Amino acid sequence: MDSSFFSDSDHHYVAPSFLAADFLHIKNEVAWLEHELVDLIHLDVMDGQFVPNISFGLPVIEAINNVTEKPLDVHLMMYRPDYFISAFRTAGADIITVHYEVCEHLHRVVQQIKESGALAGVAINPHTPVTVIDDVLENLDLVLVMSVNPGFGGQKFIGRSLHKIETLKNTIVQRGLSCKIEVDGGVSPANARALVDAGADILVAGSAIFKSADRNKALDLIKNC
Numbered sequence: 001m002d003s004s005f006f007s008d009s010d011h012h013y014v015a016p017s018f019l020a021a022d023f024l025h026i027k028n029e030v031a032w033l034e035h036e037l038v039d040l041i042h043l044d045v046m047d048g049q050f051v052p053n054i055s056f057g058l059p060v061i062e063a064i065n066n067v068t069e070k071p072l073d074v075h076l077m078m079y080r081p082d083y084f085i086s087a088f089r090t091a092g093a094d095i096i097t098v099h100y101e102v103c104e105h106l107h108r109v110v111q112q113i114k115e116s117g118a119l120a121g122v123a124i125n126p127h128t129p130v131t132v133i134d135d136v137l138e139n140l141d142l143v144l145v146m147s148v149n150p151g152f153g154g155q156k157f158i159g160r161s162l163h164k165i166e167t168l169k170n171t172i173v174q175r176g177l178s179c180k181i182e183v184d185g186g187v188s189p190a191n192a193r194a195l196v197d198a199g200a201d202i203l204v205a206g207s208a209i210f211k212s213a214d215r216n217k218a219l220d221l222i223k224n225c
């Protein structure tokens with residue numbers, strides 16, 4: 001997968017977050033994710049240090065990669081992601097996103113991701129202003145705007161995120177950059193349209209899809225909002 005994957009600027013992409021899947025039935029869940037409306041599989045890696053939760057890691061991602069054709073969008077909520085870039089790439093990550101808040105040498109980590117062959121993303125927490133990544137924006141394939149505090153699924157969308165997405169979109173357009181905007185946390189059929197209108201290119205949704213009574217419908221409502 002290369003950056004031409006995101007060449008469709010007329011439509012947004014949907015990335016169901018595997019964190020909300022049924023872990024007792026991973027195989028069935030991955031099979032469902034072959035759905036034609038699923039663009040990417042979002043995989044949340046948590047270290048119990050940067051965020052107050054531990055999710056899953058390399059062996060699970062590798063197992064999923066072995067049975068899916070979908071691109072894997074790996075969101076690293078962990079300290080020292082630079083130690084693990086090549087391992088996540090080998091496990092099957094097509095996109096690797098690291099947090100701004102944990103990288104003292106963010107530019108270097110972004111280069112490392114690109115050298116691994118993955119697309120490079122940087123995530124920013126709700127309290128982090130979008131302007132802090134101005135000077136790496138031209139090196140990024142995507143910015144992940146966290147619209148909840150990272151660590152858990154099922155939290156309430158933080159309204160201010162819409163404003164951050166608009167600000168970031170303006171910067172990207174003004175500078176003629178190709179960087180995409182991904183939004184993660186509390187995304188649902190109810191706010192999908194507003195997020196796309198604000199400038200989001202990739203909508204991550206966990207609970208709104210997997211915990212829905214009709215997940216096919218929820219996916220359709222988010223994709224065709």
Ligand code: DX5
Nearest residue numbers: 017150151153154186206207
């Ligand atoms: C939160 C994760 C999200 C999470 C979103 O730390 O980064 O990807 O799965 O879950 P929902 O969509 O339920 O808010």
Ligand code: ZN
Nearest residue numbers: 042044075184
């Ligand atoms: Zn995530």
